[in-house]
Amino acid sequence: xxxxxxxxxxxxxxxxxxxxxxxxxxxxxxxxxxxxxxxxxxxxxxxxxxxxxxxxxxxxxxxxxxxxxxxxxxxxxxxxxxxxxxxxxxxxxxxxxxxxxxxxxxxxxxxxxxxxxxxxxxxxxxxxxxxxxxxxxxxxxxxxxxxxxxxxxxxxxxxxxxxxxxxxxxxxxxxxxxxxxxxxxxxxxxxxxxxxxxxxxxxxxxxxxxxxxxxxxxxxxxxxxxxxxxxxxxxxxxxxxxxxxxxxxxxxxxxxxxxxxxxxx
Amino acid sequence: xxxxxxxxxxxxxxxxxxxxxxxxxxxxxxxxxxxxxxxxxxxxxxxxxxxxxxxxxxxxxxxxxxxxxxxxxxxxxxxxxxxxxxxxxxxxxxxxxxxxxxxxxxxxxxxxxxxxxxxxxxxxxxxxxxxxxxxxxxxxxxxxxxxxxxxxxxxxxxxxxxxxxxxxxxxxxxxxxxxxxxxxxxxxxxxxxxxxxxxxxxxxxxxxxxxxxxxxxxxxxxxxxxxxxxxxxxxxxxxxxxxxxxxxxxxxxxxxxxxxxxxxxxxxxxxxxxxxxxxxxxxxxxxxxxxxxxxxxxx
Numbered sequence: 001x002x003x004x005x006x007x008x009x010x011x012x013x014x015x016x017x018x019x020x021x022x023x024x025x026x027x028x029x030x031x032x033x034x035x036x037x038x039x040x041x042x043x044x045x046x047x048x049x050x051x052x053x054x055x056x057x058x059x060x061x062x063x064x065x066x067x068x069x070x071x072x073x074x075x076x077x078x079x080x081x082x083x084x085x086x087x088x089x090x091x092x093x094x095x096x097x098x099x100x101x102x103x104x105x106x107x108x109x110x111x112x113x114x115x116x117x118x119x120x121x122x123x124x125x126x127x128x129x130x131x132x133x134x135x136x137x138x139x140x141x142x143x144x145x146x147x148x149x150x151x152x153x154x155x156x157x158x159x160x161x162x163x164x165x166x167x168x169x170x171x172x173x174x175x176x177x178x179x180x181x182x183x184x185x186x187x188x189x190x191x192x193x194x195x196x197x198x199x200x201x202x203x204x205x206x207x208x209x210x211x212x213x214x215x216x217x218x219x220x221x222x223x224x225x226x227x228x229x230x231x232x233x234x235x236x237x238x239x240x241x242x243x244x245x246x247x248x249x250x251x252x253x254x255x256x257x258x259x260x261x262x263x264x265x
Numbered sequence: 266x267x268x269x270x271x272x273x274x275x276x277x278x279x280x281x282x283x284x285x286x287x288x289x290x291x292x293x294x295x296x297x298x299x300x301x302x303x304x305x306x307x308x309x310x311x312x313x314x315x316x317x318x319x320x321x322x323x324x325x326x327x328x329x330x331x332x333x334x335x336x337x338x339x340x341x342x343x344x345x346x347x348x349x350x351x352x353x354x355x356x357x358x359x360x361x362x363x364x365x366x367x368x369x370x371x372x373x374x375x376x377x378x379x380x381x382x383x384x385x386x387x388x389x390x391x392x393x394x395x396x397x398x399x400x401x402x403x404x405x406x407x408x409x410x411x412x413x414x415x416x417x418x419x420x421x422x423x424x425x426x427x428x429x430x431x432x433x434x435x436x437x438x439x440x441x442x443x444x445x446x447x448x449x450x451x452x453x454x455x456x457x458x459x460x461x462x463x464x465x466x467x468x469x470x471x472x473x474x475x476x477x478x479x480x481x482x483x484x485x486x487x488x489x490x491x492x493x494x495x496x497x498x499x500x501x502x503x504x505x506x507x508x509x510x511x512x513x514x515x516x517x518x519x520x521x522x523x524x525x526x527x528x529x530x531x532x533x534x535x536x537x538x539x540x541x542x543x544x545x546x547x548x549x550x551x552x553x554x555x556x557x558x559x560x561x562x563x564x
Contacts, residue, residue, distance in 0.1 A: 049273070086431060090359045090430070092354070092356065093354060094343075109349070110343060111337070111340075112341060112343045113336015118275040119430035122272060124272040125273075128276070133337055135336075213271075218268035218270075219268065222268065224431055227436060228360070228429050230439035231441065234440055234442060234443040235421035235425055235446055236421075237443065238421065238447055238484060241480075242446060242480075243300065243417070246297055246450070247300055248480075250301050250473055
């Protein structure tokens with residue numbers, strides 16, 4: 001099967017949150033906080049972050065240095081379905097799998113809620129859904145795309161900021177769009193995660209017009225396993241050190257002294 | 266800006282802090298007991314027995330804590346068996362997967378040694394011949410060596426598990442495994458010291474436990490300093506936070522330097538002070554787990 005994914009052009013996002021609503025409706029995600037309104041008080045965005053109950057989140061970046069001068073950046077954030085996925089790497093139950101669409105899905109009947117994947121995701125995408133007590137995130141609407149439909153969010157997006165399709169066609173489309181924006185004078189436009197240099201390529205990549213950090217994205221996301229060999233070697237070294245310390249302190253030499261003490265007494 | 270700051274915390278809290286603490290003591294006590302059995306004198310077997318008595322109950326508690334921490338505790342076995350195919354669930358590159366198996370195997374080893382130690386002191390005395398089998402002779406050496414390796418693994422893998430994530434502090438260092446392993450050994454020695462001193466055992470034995478503890482705490486201090494110094498962009502942020510203060514003052518000074526000083530001065534002192542040092546070392550071991558686990562998720 002061909003790799004499928006999202007290309008999100010943040011320059012045409014208007015922050016309507018239709019994608020969030022469509023995602024919640026289709027995937028039957030519960031309301032946060034029992035449906036009670038919670039306001040952040042410092043932004044027009046009150047969802048704040050991706051979570052087990054919000055698999056899509058429209059990030060509002062309010063860049064205002066004065067009352068008259070500034071801009072809004074809006075970005076519909078979602079699981080990146082990384083080609084090299086940290087969550088899939090660490091999952092100890094095998095609940096997280098790669099599908100035939102090259103997407104990453106958490107099997108809800110297998111997950112036991114250990115939360116290792118939450119710690120492993122470099123983007124902070126995954127969290128526990130309190131309704132199930134298991135880890136949840138975007139499935140790229142596995143059920144819909146298996147039946148030839150577009151994911152609910154892409155279907156609902158009124159400005160086509162979220163585009164769904166094969167990764168090859170999306171990359172072509174995105175590169176053309178960057179060239180168009182550059183030609184129009186938006187020199188800051190670039191693609192985030194579209195090529196293999198970032199975790200083997202993100203199957204949900206973005207067109208951005210500011211540094212990744214401004215959008216709450218790491219500039220160089222990495223796999224958790226980068227620390228596996230080094231961490232294990234240092235641990236083994238410490239183990240040898242501790243073992244030797246115990247060996248030399250406990251060995252028979254002391255027994256003679258002790259026997260001596262007993263004899264003296 | 267460190268890339269680890271764009272993540273979400275996994276909500277590993279008190280149950281995991283307690284598991285890291287108790288699991289470290291259990292694993293360290295077992296490994297030390299085996300080493301004592303290997304190289305110590307006949308009189309030292311009392312120390313080894315204390316290690317076996319401590320290890321198994323604490324590892325049982327550890328398993329319980331870990332299971333309770335799961336979102337779906339009834340699915341704890343999914344760590345070992347692939348629930349939808351019935352096949353073996355093992356990923357050597359996932360510390361949590363390897364750790365689950367190691368806990369199971371270490372539980373078996375420490376359980377057998379626990380029963381053996383009971384038989385030696387007269388409880389379940391019908392098992393006495395069997396106890397000798399796993400503690401003496403070639404089979405005993407093999408059994409002890411394998412069990413001790415699993416013990417040392419349990420003592421250190423928890424730190425590697427934290428490093429094999431993308432969380433701030435945890436994933437910014439490769440020294441957490443080494444740090445936890447040294448701390449596991451020092452807290453286990455502390456428990457042994459307290460028990461031995463309560464029993465008024467020979468001073469020579471106590472002195473050798475203290476000597477081992479001094480080396481281990483020395484290692485822990487060096488690793489702690491190296492850990493704090495090599496966190497890249499997060500060193501300043503951590504050191505200047507309350508978590509950093511806890512690590513430097515609580516773990517470094519109170520949990521390691523103070524017991525070291527007490528040990529070294531206590532050699533000439535008339536009164537026994539080993540238990541005071543041991544209590545401080547236990548406190549330091551607990552604060553280390555607390556500050557690293559909670560601090561990494563709070564930054």
